Amino acid sequence: MTTSDPSTSATRPRPGGRSARVRYAVHRAVTELLAEDAAETLTIPVIAARAGVHATTVYRRWGSVPELLGDIASSRFSGEVVVPDTGSLRGEVVRGGAQDATDLADPDVLKLMRAAVGTGPLGCEACVADRHAQLTAILDRERARGGDPPELERTADLLLGPLYYRAVFIDRPAGPDWARDLVAGLLG
Amino acid sequence: MTTSDPSTSATRPRPGGRSARVRYAVHRAVTELLAEDAAETLTIPVIAARAGVHATTVYRRWGSVPELLGDIASSRFSGEVVVPDTGSLRGEVVRGGAQDATDLADPDVLKLMRAAVGTGPLGCEACVADRHAQLTAILDRERARGGDPPELERTADLLLGPLYYRAVFIDRPAGPDWARDLVAGLLG
CATH class of the missing domain: 1.10.10.60 (Homeodomain-like)
Structure with a gap:
């Protein structure tokens, strides 16, 4: 990794x-x-x-x-933290979101995450640090291409927010397709 | 309550x-x-x-x-689980979201929530059950008025998702104003 x-x-x-x-x-x-x-x-x-x-x-x-x-x-997260450069912001965010959805659907990952959350703020942050790094890299790249991507904060709120909420709190992890709809809502 | x-x-x-x-x-x-x-x-x-x-x-x-x-x-949640009927879907969702944001900004509430999450799925669900009941009541009422509100699932994903994610995982709880922007994104 x-x-x-x-x-x-x-x-x-x-x-x-x-x-x-x-x-x-x-x-x-x-x-x-x-x-x-x-x-x-x-x-x-x-x-x-x-x-x-x-x-x-x-x-x-x-x-x-x-x-x-x-x-x-x-x-336990699958795939790469740094999503490969494909030239497409949408494609890369969808790919990252689909990876997150897949990983959060793994019962062992969920067990680890909930235990980490139970230990306090440090454990909570550790659960999402790689995902933030992944989104940061994607958005920076789009900016370097001359694009105008949404801010990291907004992207994390509207993509990671629903993904983690569903998996951790209501025990109904989203599928990768569902991540695509989220991205559509985010990027318009 | x-x-x-x-x-x-x-x-x-x-x-x-x-x-x-x-x-x-x-x-x-x-x-x-x-x-x-x-x-x-x-x-x-x-x-x-x-x-x-x-x-x-x-x-x-x-x-x-x-x-x-x-x-x-x-x-420890402030305010009413059942948001009063004001005749306005937007007003009621904003009010519910602002309450959630306020409560999740309370360090004691966060400590309790993280500990509950650490105990497993039952504790996780207990953290959000009242919030789901609140949203369900608001959306049902709008339907009874003849309106066409978003589905509960989508509303929870896009409102509770970011609110809980920010507070629990990245330790930067949102303010009530921020809930207003979320609702604008949800209801258009």
């Missing part, structure tokens, strides 16, 4: 070797604990014990449970 | 006396525990002990932590 935000990439795993094994073990431990509805006991010592790693390793790498949950939730 | 949904009103408190005192004590206990960032230990025995009531009383009245958190979150 690539991102242009250095503050986010600092918490990303380095590929291969021990580091990748630790990451895999920790991600699996969290997913298992959530599947057991053990959300109320989701602390770093509990996660580390389940993963068979030292708690200090988890603290050093992720800092806190909210950041860890957010990292796992976004690592 | 009134609602037309009997399944919701069954969990509502009866006014006055011991029942009201229990409700007050339990609500206060949860609010205190959340303020202490003790979300991971938010179980019914812990809440009951803090409130000085029997755990069975809490189980009998609220059933589970998600339902309790949702009840408290919605009891």
